[in-house]
Amino acid sequence: MQVTETGAEGLKRAFRVVVSAADLDARADARLNELKGQVKLNGFRPGKVPVAHLKRVYGKSVMSEIIEQTVNETNGKIVEEHGFKLALQPRIKGPEEDPQFQTLLDGGKDLAYDVELEILPKIELGNFKDISVEKPVVEVTEAEVDEAVQRIADANRPFATKEGPAADGDRLTIDFTGYVDGEKFQGGEGQDIDVLLGSKGFIPGFEEQLVGASAGENRTLNVTFPEGYAAKELAGKAATFEVTVKSVDAPGAIALDDAFAATLGQESLEKLRETVKARIAQEYAGAARQKVKRALLDGLDATHKFDVPEGLVEQEFYGVWSRVNEDLAAQSRTFADEGTTEEEARQDYRRIAERRVRLGLVLAEIGERNNIQVSDDEVTRAVVERARQFPGQEQQVWDYYRRTPEALASVRAPLFEEKVVDFLLELANVTEKTVTKEELFKDDEDEKAA
Template sequence: MQVTETQAEGLKRAFRVVVPATELDAKAAARLSDLKDKVKLNGFRPGKVPVAHLKRVYGRSVMAEVIEQTVTEANGKIVEDNGFRLALQPKVALPEDQDEVKGVIEGEKDLTYTVELELLPKIELGNFKELKVEKPVVEVSDAEVDETIARIADANRPYSAKAGAAAKGDRVSVDFVGTMDGEKFEGGSGEDVQVVIGSNSFIPGFEEQLEGINVGETRTVTVSFPEAYAARALAGKPASFEVTAKGIEAPGELVLDDEFAKTLGQESLAKLKELVRQRIESEHAGVARQKIKRTLLDALDAAHQFDVPAGLVEQEFTGVWEQVKQDLAAQNRTFADEDTTEDEAQAEYRKIAERRVRLGLVLAEIGERNNIQVSDDEVTRAVVERARQFPGQEQQVWDYYRRNPQAMASVRAPLFEEKVVDFLLELADVTEKKVTKEELYKEDEDEKAA
């Protein structure tokens, strides 16, 4: 076998490989000889089929298998001999000329093919003890706990039927039909929907226009959907709703005491407050974790600038770009609605794809050098947690992951990333910075982009 390097630019390598016909023929003959004792053909006793006859019957298929195996072994030898670390699977170009293909299959011509390789870069890791990151910390105040409990209480407040018109704080059961430019729209109708006037849970202006309505009365409510409305096809647009009141209830008295706590399964109001405080602390800690992780990843990106495999970037970009287009289509929006052009958006998302690939390689390198691994038990627990998010479908979810290696890898990857982040935070110089709740949850433009 003759191997000639034809390209060595950056992370790309290419080779021309020539495998003599005699070598292929010898391998095919060995395979046919092995088949002699295994195949059964009419007219021949087991193990007595002449190799020449086997070659006439199976020769072409056996040679095809030999060629496939030879190419795989040759590529593996190229990688091993040169100490390459591949970013992607080798890209092989076999002969396309029919006469040449026929000659190779029939053992009359040498096999000549080319293989292109894209390599992983050599990464020089920095000194992680020099990393400086701030950890935002929010103290949970008694007022925040009381406010949360008040919302819980309000959601569990008893209501009773009342006579007369609806007032602020009342719960009104309504049917409604929404129209836009005189036409009904998807999601614009509902029956027996309960609206608490003043709860600000509906489109701005909707609840206020129900004040004074009586049971059996129908009135037209006109509103405009918020600019940031989730259904982008409706965002910022005016709509009219024909609303009929079917029932009106007044809120009952609610005392925040031990008895109220017991209705929620807690032994006392103090215990309820303790649990609420723990939940708020956990939520704040989750947000703080994402903030410090973003800071850490920014620092890693800045400290590790190197060429990344173009093929990996293209794969990442393709996935991101397809999702972008699907989201825009689902929201009935264009790039112009996002104050950009398709070319500008593509350029921006390519930068994001390149950053993702670079950080992925850095994190993988850190994990490999420090023997950071995710056990099968950890993956299994994560899949079980995902399955629990689909009550009644747990077995189907479990089977999906168990039978789909890519899906299982999608579970393992974030677990690995979090372990590497934990490892880095143990080495880095982490200082705590007290911030307000508003500062913690403030999301700047860079974070949105990331």
């Protein structure tokens, strides 16, 4: 066997491999001898089939198997002998592309093919203690707890039939039929639908035009679907809804006391307040964690500069770019609507893809060097949590992950990433800064707007 390096540029390597016909034929004959005691052919006793006859019957399929094994083994040796870490699977200009491939299957011909490899870069890790990040801290106020408890009470407030016109806060039960350009549209009809006036649960203008309506009254509502409406065939279009008000209910009083807390499964109002406060604190902690993680990743990105495999960048970019175009299509928007061009957007998202790949490689290197691992039990618990998000379908979800290695890897990867982040935060210079709720979420809102 001859292996000749034919290219070395950046992280790409190319080799020409030639395996002699004698080597292939010897391996094929050995395989046929193995089959001799296994196959059953009419007219021959078990184990007594002549090898020459086996070759006539199975020769091409055996040689095809030997070629595949040889290619895989040879590629493995190239990687091992050069100490490569592959970014992607080898790209082979295989023997099947040879016009004389069928002749090769007959034996007596050298196997020659080209293999292209893209390898992972050698990463020099920086000093993590040089990274400084600021952790925002928000104290949960009693006023916030009061507001949250009140929202819970409002959501559980009793309603009673009301005589007279409806006002904000009242609940109407309606039937409606919608028209666009004089024609009914899919999803534009509903019966016994509850509408809470002032909740902004319907498209703009719908609830407002029902203020003052009484039970038994018919109203015609003129509205316009938002430009970003989910059903793109309706986005931005004017519509008319014929509405029949079937009943008007007014909200009743509700006492914030231990009895109310008991209806929610809490021992007392104080326990309910504690639960609400803990949930708000958990929300703030999650937002703070994301800010700290983002700052940490920015620090890693600034201190680690190296070439990344083009193939990995292409894969990441394709995934990001596909989602971008799907989102634009769903909203019936264009790049011009976003204040950019397709070419500029491509460049921006390619930079994002490159950053993601680089940071992924850095995190993987840190995890490997420091023996950071995710146990099978941790993965199992995460899958169970995902399954619980689909009541009644838990077994199907569990079976899907158990049968799909890629899906299981998608569970393991974020667990690994969070472990590496925790490891780095132990070493980095983390300082706490008290901020307001608005400051904590400001960047998130800015990013969503962008």
